[in-house]
Each structure stands twice: as structure tokens, then as C-alpha cells.
Amino acid sequence: MLSKESLAKIDRELTKYPAEQKRSALMSALRIAQLEHGWLSNDVVEAVADYLGLPPIAAMEVATFYGMFNRQPVGKFKLTVCTNLPCALSGGADAGKYLQQKLGIGYGETTADGKFTLQEGECMGACGYAPVMLFNNHTMCNHMTPEAIDKKLAELE
């Protein structure tokens, strides 16, 4: 289920915690598994749990708690719009609407060509740059006005 490279990376994470505290490495291990598979199917979650010697339900709890873990297959580009209060009040809700309309999909959906997935996200701790959007879990896009969104989408196309 998990490649040698992924397992090696997980092993590295494991060295950061005491041997009997493998649970602490769960988040990293799931992140690594997601990098390999693109999303966390039940089988992948179970494989991670097995590798760490943890009950699979414990891994499931973590995998379903964090929005950055994909529990469904996602498009090539995952856009997570922050819709928590500060962002929502400063145009986040509108940014979300604009994206929906532009891409022709709703939250939690993927475009037919498999390119874009749109998601709602919780506060990203960047309220000062509101409205914000996270691109593929790793890149933060600030001040997402319609123009900025157009520019970003054009870049990705």
C-alpha cells in the first residue's frame, strides 16, 4: 500500500517521538501517505495505522479531523477558501461564490476535467490578509479579490 520511500519518510518521523508514543507520528504519516496517493482512502488509512501499530480507528479520527487530509480523490489543483468569520466578513464568502461560478462547481466538488477541486476551509491564521485561499495545501494566496482569483486561475490553466 505504501511505497518504500514513503515508509522511509514515516520512519524518519517516528524517530522524533518516544517509541511508545507512535500516535504522535500519525499526522505526519498520513501526510506522507497522502502525498503518495493523492488522497486517503480507507485502505490507505488502515495501512498507515498498521504500519504504526495503532488501531485503524485512531488513524481514521485524525484523517477525518483535518481539512487538509483528502478523504475523496481531488483534482490536480485543490483550492481551499477560508470562510471563517474574519475572512467571510472581508469578502471570503464572495471569493468562494466567484470561484464556484468561475469553475462551475460547488464546495467539495471537482471539475469534470479533473483539474480543480474547491473546498471550504477554516481559519488559516492569516486573517490580516483576508480573504485568503490555500492552494494545494501548501501555498497561501492572499487578498483574493476577483482580479487576483482570475490571475491565479490563469496561471494554473
Added chain:
Amino acid sequence: MLEVEIDGKKLTVPGGSTVMDAANSVGAYIPHFCYHKKLSIAANCRMCLVQVEKAPKPLPACATPVTDGMKVWTHSDSAVKAQAGVMEFLLINHPLDCPICDQGGECQLQDLAVGYGKSASRYEEEKRSVVNKNLGPLISTDMTRCIHCTRCVRFTEEVAGYQELGMPGRGEHSEIMSFIGKTVNSEISGNVIDLCPVGALTSKPFRFSARTWELSRRKSVSPHDGLGSNLTVQVKDHQVKRVLPLDNESINECWLSDRDRFSYEALNSPERVTKPMIKQGGVWQQVEWTVALEYVANGLKSIVADHGVDSIAAVATPQSTLEELFLLKKLANGLGVQNTESRLRQHDASFATAGVQWLGQSIVELAESDAVVVVGSTLRKEHPLIAQRLRQAVKHGMKVAAVNPHGDDMLLRLAGEVVTRPDQLVEGLLAVLKATVEIKGATCPAHIDTSHTEITDVARGVANILAAGERASIILGNLAVQDARAAEIHAVAAALAALTGATFGVLTAGANTAGAELIGFNAAGDVFATPKKAYVLLGAEPDFDTANPVKALAAVEQAEMVVVLSSFQSCAYDYADVILPVSPFSETSGTYINMEGRPQSFNGVVRPLGDTRPAWKVFRVLGNLLGLHGFDYGTSEEVRDEALAAGVEARLNNNAVAHVHVKARAAGNGLVRLAEVPLYQSDVLSRRAPSLHATVDAQVAETLRANAATLAALGVAAGDKVKVEQGGTAELVVALDARLLDQVVRISAGHPLTRDLDSAAALQVAKA
């Protein structure tokens, strides 16, 4: 010690106490859902908010440590307002349909809502609903009712030892569930039903069969393992409807094993016999008690007259009450018959102790040991709540080690483990003994020869644990006592205990194993080895309760007369001449003596079914019919008092009768069978409880298990069917048990699928 004032009452509590602890100690009730005295603190329901002086807002009592001089009000305006607010939130998503909920009437949420809730809800939006989960044959779910207190999750992780339940999702989307497609398989899983404060988790067998207020509650004692769990049996219309734990901190705490909890199903089974029966001319006929008893009395008398007193054996199981065993023995002895026996699963006839085998200490003391070595026990299945106790103790520093013929996970952190072939348990122990002798610089007792024993690292590990323990215990489980070399195992374990100053104990297998020993019931040894002319079987089923079912069945089949006293139909129809319907534990008064030597008496909780009679009364009548003296008891208490007249404590003694010489034997190199009695075949009741037999544990018991190498050598894979030949034959499905040694095949004993096998015969396994 800290001073604290709760609702104006001053008290002192030990440092580290929470406000909840302090309030409990003065009997001030603080409403709560997630808090439970045996579970970790989660503080997620917020129901326990109280007002604390100088705190700007209400604080959760369950998670707030007491500080010196703290002043707490549990029912001030501010506290009650906070509690009412929490209640309103809890009820937002909770269905308000108590009349159709199985928990109605015994629901903590319902009770508290009556106190704190409003009569109508301000919430008009749609409520969330959650799909139900399949958690197995014992636990029913109604997940929309869940209030996410996580008691059930914490139970599986902390008490049962393996997190089978969890709460995936976040916020509004959180749901309690097991991992996709998995059920809850713990042997103590039923406790989550008691823990769930609402109707989300309820008992599947009991579901919708009665309301709590229709049930009368009667105290009883569990008739299964040697623990003697205290029960609250709930009864309606003279039927046992449900069994719940009765708190007893020194025995079962607030828990029950699933066997204790669900075996009651058998009591209402259609397999009950309710009329005395006699076989005449090969045809079974229902008769009156007087006719049946006359027949038995005359039959026994003429067998004695014709064939002598040694031609009769009285056989009982350790689930029989003290009173029953005492009178059966008295009856037999009155006829001159000395053959009475209840150690039916013992393979080693030479194994005998000077007194009554027992734990060597109380259950609480065992849990207070700092090192425990478990010898020959599938502990979680044999004694589920002892395993639970050790699991908790390990968290407080106890070191547990095992010497076992399997590597079963005890779901606790083992500090050391020796896994042997089933025929090499003695050698495993000898290695530990030799290592201990070396560590202690002592000499090995003369009757034990370790010269051919090699000390392995794992054995040294166990020895170190034992030697370092200041309060160490060595306990023998069912596998050890039922081993073909039980006497040797006992001798080496006893020597180990003597060397290290450890307490030596036996986990008595049955509810009344100790009671049978106490009254000297076990006087005959193997009663089936040389077949008798007549057998009196009290609750004993030769095909399941004996070490060698093939021989036992042959013995009763050839007998001239077999009197069966039982609550259930069985294959006794084939071999018996008389069947007398006697009461199970729920329909008679009686006494069990548990593994710590504690006699626990109980009353019948329902009246005997049909023409069933308590066995002690049957023996009383028989005694009088036979003209024997001393059968004029008015009550079972009189019988008990006579049986216990000599006291119990002085008779408890685990020492061997005589030194047994032990010497290592070379390991065999062929296939060897690990024959253990699975947990739901342990006694007549658990054998007949349908829900227990739908569990994963029961399914595993039907398989032949071996490690990968052994399976490969046999040319079979998990899922294949194999034919086992051992005296007789059996067809079993194969499963993998990676923690067995090579050449070991684990095949249940005392099981319908394997009843034709003779565990002493040569073993062959081939693909079917």
C-alpha cells in the same frame, strides 16, 4: 491535603483531587455525562459546570483541580444557569422521542433534562441524524442519540485495552464508530452499554423487550469463571430479561465480561428441560418427580448391591453450587460410594494440592502486586476481568510477564514473555527457574533437575522481573491446570515462587472450583478412565466438560444406568436413563466460592421453570428416599452452614501433596495441538447463548490456527478447509495465528466441531 468548601460544607481532600471528587465525597451531586470514575477525564460534555469563587466563569467540575481554600457552589444561580444552558445545547440535536427509545426510563440525559431542560425547545431548525453502525451481535446502536461524551471510546482504549471505537469527523460531523466494516470484539464490550449515558448504545439481545420500570432487580453471582462477578439480574414475569453488574470494588468493580452479561439468554432457551423423564424400552417418557426419584433410588441401590460401591461415580461441574455438591457427595457417601469428581477437564491425574487451590491472595492484592507472571493462561478469555485488572495495574507500574503456549496479546504492555510449544510449558518454566536460581545465587530444589535446561534470553527476562519484584505473584491459568503435565508445571512454578518470595496462586477455572475442592468433592480422579456401571451427572456434559470427550461418552454409553440432572436438553437423550430437570443458578439459592476463597451466597432470582427443581432439594428427597441420615434440611442455608462449618481460610493451600520430580524433556518434533476450551464453551449456559455465539470470539474458536510456517508446511492457507485426525476426525477452516510457535496447531477443545477428537492421540492435519 487541601481545604475546600462545597456548597458551604468545609472538607479536606487529598492533593490532586478534582472538584468532582470533592463533591462526590460529600454526596453533593453534580450533573455529568462524560465523567466516569474509571475513565480518563475528557471534559467534553460541559454538563458539570459549577461556580467557583474568584473564577470569572463557570468551570467544569470534572476537570478542575481543587486548590487550597477553594469555594465551590454546585447549585448556585450561576451554576444552574450554566448547566441549563449546556442542557439546551445538548438537546439541540438529540431526538426528543424518549417513548420510542430503548433507554427511556434509565437515561441520564432524560433524567437531567427533566431537571434542567425547558419544556419546549427554542431550536426550530432541522436536527442532524446519524446512520447507525453495526458493532456486532451484542451492542445495538441508535447513533442519532449520541451526545459525544466519548465514554465508549475511552472504555475500549483504556479498559478493554484496544481502541475499537473512535470519533471520526469534526464538530457537527463527528460520529462514534468502529473502523469501516469492523465490529467491537472485546470480550468485555458489553460495558459500553452501561457507560453510554443515553440510548445510543444499548443491548442487542435485550432491545425492546422490557422497560426498566417493569423489571425487578435481584442480586446474584456470576456462574462462569472463578472471579464470581456480582450481578444485578433484572426480571419480569418470572423471566430473566437482563443482567447488569453490581458494583463490587473488590471483585468485578463496575464491570462484567460479556459472558457474565449475555449468557442469561440460555436461561430462557427452548432447550430447557422442564419435566422429569425416564427412558423405558428405548422411549423417553415424562413422569412425575416421585416416579423418577423412586426409579433413581432403586436403580442406585441395586447397582450398589450388584456391582459394589466402586461401580458408581457422581460427576459434577464446577458451576454447581456448594450446596448441590455437598449434598451430592453426602448422598454418594451415604450409599458407600466414594467416587465424586468435578475436575473433569484435568488431564494430569497426578496433579493434586494439599488444600483448596486459590489465588493465594485477594483479587485486590493481586492487582497491587508489582510483578505478575501468568503461567498457562489465555487470560483475556479465561478470566476477562482479571486481565482488565492487570491492564490497569500495568499503567501504575506493575510488570506483567507470561509463560504461555501461545503469544496472545493481553492488550497490556508485557514486560516479558516466554512462548513454548504446548507440550513444553514445563521446559519454558524450567528455563525461567534456572535463570532465577542464577540471579539469586541460590540452589535449585533437589526435586527439580535443570541440568538439561538452557537459559534463553526471554526466560532471563521473565526471571529478572520476578526477582526484582518486591510483591511478586505467579498465577497458574486454566491451560496450566488442564495441561497433561500440570503437576510438573505446578512444581516448577511453586519452586519459582519459593525462590523469589512471590505469592503463588491458581486462577480457579469455574465459579465454584474452589467450593468443590473445599468440601472434598474431588475424590475420584478420572471417573471415565475405567468405565463405571452407573453415573450420576450433575450439569456435566461428557462431550464438552471433560478432558477426553470420546472416552467420557463411551463410558456413559456403556453404563447400565445414567442419571442426568441438568437444565438443558443435550445428547443425554442417547445415553441417559433418567433426566431430572434441575435449576440453573438463577432458579435456586446457593453459594459459590471464588478464586480468593470468598463464599458468595445468592438467592434464586426467578421461580423454577416448569417442573424444574433446585438440585439441592432433589438430593434432599433422594437422601430421604434412600433412608440416609442427615437429609432433613429446611433451607439451603442450613446446607451451606454445614458445608462451611470447618471454615474456608484454613483449607486454602496451593502446596503440592508431595514433591513431584521434574526433568526437562526434549521437545517433540511433530505437530502438536494446543487444545483449549474457548470462552463461550466453558459451561452449559455460555454454550447455549446465541448472541455470544455470533461473536468473533466464537467464530475464531471454530478454526484451526497456526503460524505461517506451519500452514505452509501443511500446504494450506487461511480460509482453506482441513481435515484433522486425532483419534477421531474434524473438519475445520484454517486461520492464521502468527504468534504460535512452529508445528503448533490451535484447535478448540470442548467444542461441537472437535468433540470426536482425542487430544492424547496422534495428530494429523491434511487439506480437506
